[in-house]
Amino acid sequence: MSTACVLVGAMLLDAALGEPRWLWQRLPHPAVLMGRVIGLADARFNTGEASRLKGALVVVGLVIGAMVLGKVIGLFGWLPELIIAAILLAQRSLVDHVQEVGDGLRLSLGDGRRMVARIVSRDTAHMDQSAVARSAIESGAENLSDGVIAPAFWFLIGGLPGLLVYKVVNTADSMIGYRSEKYLHFGWAAARLDDVLNWVPARITAALIATSHAGLSQWQAIKADARLHRSPNAGWPEAAMARALGISLAGPRAYDGKMQSFPFVNPEGRKELGPDDVDAACGALWRSWGITLAAALILALF
Numbered sequence: 001m002s003t004a005c006v007l008v009g010a011m012l013l014d015a016a017l018g019e020p021r022w023l024w025q026r027l028p029h030p031a032v033l034m035g036r037v038i039g040l041a042d043a044r045f046n047t048g049e050a051s052r053l054k055g056a057l058v059v060v061g062l063v064i065g066a067m068v069l070g071k072v073i074g075l076f077g078w079l080p081e082l083i084i085a086a087i088l089l090a091q092r093s094l095v096d097h098v099q100e101v102g103d104g105l106r107l108s109l110g111d112g113r114r115m116v117a118r119i120v121s122r123d124t125a126h127m128d129q130s131a132v133a134r135s136a137i138e139s140g141a142e143n144l145s146d147g148v149i150a151p152a153f154w155f156l157i158g159g160l161p162g163l164l165v166y167k168v169v170n171t172a173d174s175m176i177g178y179r180s181e182k183y184l185h186f187g188w189a190a191a192r193l194d195d196v197l198n199w200v201p202a203r204i205t206a207a208l209i210a211t212s213h214a215g216l217s218q219w220q221a222i223k224a225d226a227r228l229h230r231s232p233n234a235g236w237p238e239a240a241m242a243r244a245l246g247i248s249l250a251g252p253r254a255y256d257g258k259m260q261s262f263p264f265v266n267p268e269g270r271k272e273l274g275p276d277d278v279d280a281a282c283g284a285l286w287r288s289w290g291i292t293l294a295a296a297l298i299l300a301l302f
Contacts, residue, residue, distance in 0.1 A: 001078040003159055004299035007152055010085035011293050018092030030087060034171045038062070042176055046186040055186035059172060059193060066168045070161030081160045088167050090147035091289050094140060095282050101136035102278030105129060112275075119143075123254040131253070133273035137281040138249050141209070141241035142234045144285055146170060149208065150201035152292060156299070169193050195232055202233035205288065206240035212287035213244035225265045235265065242266035245280050247273060 019029075028036075041061075045054045073080050097119050105112035112132040117124040119139045127135070154166040169190060176183045177191035206226070210216055222239045229235025229250060242249040248269040252261050264271075 002300055003156055004296050006078050006082045006085060007155055007296045008293065008300055009082045010089055010155075011091070011152070011289070011296065013082070013086035014089040015092050015289070017086075018096060019090075030084065031167065031171060034168050035175060037065075038168075038172050038175050042186070046176075046182070052185040052188050055176070056189035058186075059169065059189040062168045062172060063165050063193075066164035067161040070159065070164045074160050084160060085151075085155055085163060088163060089151055090143070091285070094143050094147050095285050098136050098140040098278060098285070099282050101132060102275040102282070105132060105275040105278070121255070123257065126254075130271060130273040133275065133278050134247075134249055134251070135253075136278050137241060137245070137247070137273070138238055140281050140285055141205075141237040141249075144209075144288060145198065145202045145205035145233070145237045148289065149205045149292060150198055152296070153201045153204065154197065156296075166197050169197055198233040202236040206236035208288040208291050209237060209240035209244050209284055212284065212291055218243045221266075228263045228265055230262065239265050241281060241284060242269055244284055245277060246270055247277060 038058075041058045045058055073084065097115075101112055101115040101119070104115035109129055109132070112129065113124045113127055116127070116132045116135050116139075120135045122135065124132070124135070150170070151163055151166055155163040158165065172190035173187070173194035176187035177194060178184075178187060206222055207216065207219075210218060210222060222236070222243055225239035225242065226235035229238060235250075238249050242265050246269055248264045248266050248271045250262050251264040251271075252259060254260065
């Protein structure tokens with residue numbers, strides 16, 4: 001079975017089942033296992049001098065290990081590949097988590113804050129309704145790229161080894177790729193390689209969001225907005241989502257009690273947001289997924 005056929009099956013399986021809680025209460029999720037390995041490497045090697053070199057060697061080891069594991073699993077045929085790919089795609093769980101924020105806001109501001117705190121790292125205790133909705137929409141746009149489009153892209157490019165390499169690097173970036181004193185040097189390689197692996201998928205994600213709404217007529221505006229973001233990649237899907245929904249995203253927010261003045265993406269867009277905007281974002285996530293599925297089907301046929 002071709003890689004594209006396996007991807008189609010994986011996308012449909014993920015959309016149907018998402019993340020079965022009963023399963024992951026009994027077994028460790030592959031991403032959790034990756035996190036444990038990275039945590040052990042962090043504890044063992046993130047000490048003393050030459051931390052940048054040590055961090056780079058850890059990333060090389062993770063990449064080689066992921067490639068070998070993918071090759072070994074591939075020896076057992078397409079079915080294990082399909083199941084693992086479905087597990088590592090996150091469309092259904094992504095939409096569910098974003099939708100929970102909108103549903104929470106309809107109950108109360110406090111419920112919305114509690115739901116959004118599950119998916120963002122910024123301070124949520126003093127957010128108003130617009131900030132809660134904005135945070136959920138930003139998270140949905142960014143994670144469409146990181147959790148769905150990038151894994152699918154690297155699965156098509158490199159099969160299961162490609163997917164596992166992407167996921168372990170992305171997990172490493174989320175754990176050690178910070179510009180803090182502890183990780184500035186040790187996590188440098190993980191952060192830079194994650195930027196490289198997400199460069200193309202982030203722009204594909206922006207194109208998918210744009211195409212599923214007003215088309216690519218606003219591409220130059222999306223490109224300009226994306227440059228306002230502190231990340232070389234995350235700004236693309238966020239800028240496309242902002243334009244698609246006619247809203248402003250990003251802007252000032254607090255981390256660890258300190259307010260940071262990030263610029264707005266699509267600053268002329270509507271800034272008063274609510275649960276209906278979260279619903280619209282979830283619809284945009286499914287539209288983009290649908291175009292991706294259609295593209296995978298075409299590749300599978302030809």
